[in-house]
Amino acid sequence: MRQVQDEELSALLDGELEPQRAEQVRARIEADPALRKEFGALVRLDARLRGMAAEAAFVPDISFPGNAGDKASALRWPVGIAVVLALVTIRFLPKLIVSPVFGLGLQVAACAAISFIIIKMAMDPDLPRAAAVSGGMRA
Amino acid sequence: MEADAFERALRPLLRRSGGYAFSMLRERNDVEDAVQQAALQAWRRRAQFDDRQPFNGWWFAILRNHCLDELRRRRRTPISVSCDDVTLSSSADETVVDRVALEVAMEKLPETQREVLRLRYFGDLTYREMAQVLDIPTGTVMSRLHLARKALAGSLTATEEL
Numbered sequence: 674m675r676q677v678q679d680e681e682l683s684a685l686l687d688g689e690l691e692p693q694r695a696e697q698v699r700a701r702i703e704a705d706p707a708l709r710k711e712f713g714a715l716v717r718l719d720a721r722l723r724g725m726a727a728e729a730a731f732v733p734d735i736s737f738p739g740n741a742g743d744k745a746s747a748l749r750w751p752v753g754i755a756v757v758l759a760l761v762t763i764r765f766l767p768k769l770i771v772s773p774v775f776g777l778g779l780q781v782a783a784c785a786a787i788s789f790i791i792i793k794m795a796m797d798p799d800l801p802r803a804a805a806v807s808g809g810m811r812a
Numbered sequence: 813m814e815a816d817a818f819e820r821a822l823r824p825l826l827r828r829s830g831g832y833a834f835s836m837l838r839e840r841n842d843v844e845d846a847v848q849q850a851a852l853q854a855w856r857r858r859a860q861f862d863d864r865q866p867f868n869g870w871w872f873a874i875l876r877n878h879c880l881d882e883l884r885r886r887r888r889t890p891i892s893v894s895c896d897d898v899t900l901s902s903s904a905d906e907t908v909v910d911r912v913a914l915e916v917a918m919e920k921l922p923e924t925q926r927e928v929l930r931l932r933y934f935g936d937l938t939y940r941e942m943a944q945v946l947d948i949p950t951g952t953v954m955s956r957l958h959l960a961r962k963a964l965a966g967s968l969t970a971t972e973e974l
Contacts, residue, residue: 683958687932689939714965725911726933730831731840733847737819738855 677701682712686719755790759783813858821867822851829875832934836879846882850875869944872935876945917967925960928953 677698684690685698702708762783813821826847833843854861854874861870918926931942939957943950 679962680954680958683961684939684954687939687957689954714969715961718961718965718968721910721914722929722933725914726828726831726835726936728911729834729934730827731834732826733830733833733844735826735844735848735851737815737822738852 677708682708682715685712686715752790756787759787813861818855818858822854822871825868825871828934828936829871832872832930833875833879835930835934836876837882842882846878847875850878853878865944866938866941868935868937869941872931872937872941873945873947876931913968913971914964917964917971920967921960921963925956925963928957929960929964932957 681690681694681698682702685695685702688695690698702712760783762779829847829850830843833846834840837843837846850871854871857874861867918929921929927946928942931937931945935941935945937945939950939953942953942957946953
């Protein structure tokens with residue numbers, strides 16, 4: 674009977690054997706030509722598989738949920754205050770101002786500010802994902 | 813787990829997560845979607861993470877489930893390269909020929925063996941982490957991996973002798 678179990682060759686290759694056992698297995702491989710041949714085949718295969726895995730590896734472009742959530746939280750209050758101020762301006766300020774042209778100008782400016790905020794939020798790629806985190810998972 | 817700690821744990825795993833998911837899904841867009849979804853789920857479940865266990869194993873278990881869901885949705889096999897799909901000219905790069913032969917040989921393996929090979933090489937996981945992902949004993953991981961390598965080596969030798 675062989676002193677080395679088949680699986681131990683793989684475990685040696687993967688660095689998963691205890692140091693003492695690894696030493697025994699290595700010595701056995703040195704002494705046994707058949708075992709050496711078998712281990713050599715595993716080493717070559719290992720190199721090919723590592724090469725294939727290295728070729729396939731890439732960093733996916735994802736956003737980190739925690740950061741997206743923080744960003745959404747950080748934006749929520751300033752955006753809310755800006756929208757409320759703009760709405761107050763539209764509703765009340767023109768009545769306090771004598772010149773209707775100036776009042777109309779303020780209303781237009783407030784509408785432009787709200788539109789700008791909405792467009793900016795719509796174009797932010799992280800915000801929909803932040804909503805997914807705070808409001809539930811997609812699919 | 814705070815947002816910073818979560819990102820610190822996950823960021824170093826992204827490259828191999830991409831490779832692992834690609835080995836199953838074969839489409840970059842699907843890989844990015846699966847990794848993003850897995851990251852969201854991991855973030856939501858971070859309170860359930862037991863820090864006595866390796867983070868790698870916990871993360872890859874979630875990612876694997878998302879990849880399997882995607883495969884079920886598509887009803888495609890994980891590795892879809894076959895001899896019929898590939899036409900190689902005599903001047904084809906040797907590396908490409910080698911890789912295709914390897915992929916074809918992997919496709920012939922039973923799914924349980926392919927799974928450990930993917931986790932070992934594309935996920936770069938230890939036996940303990942693989943056992944955690946697959947919810948099987950470490951000894952089973954060791955024997956499956958060795959059987960997979962033996963079968964793969966035999967299949968490649970047979971092909972190369974033709």
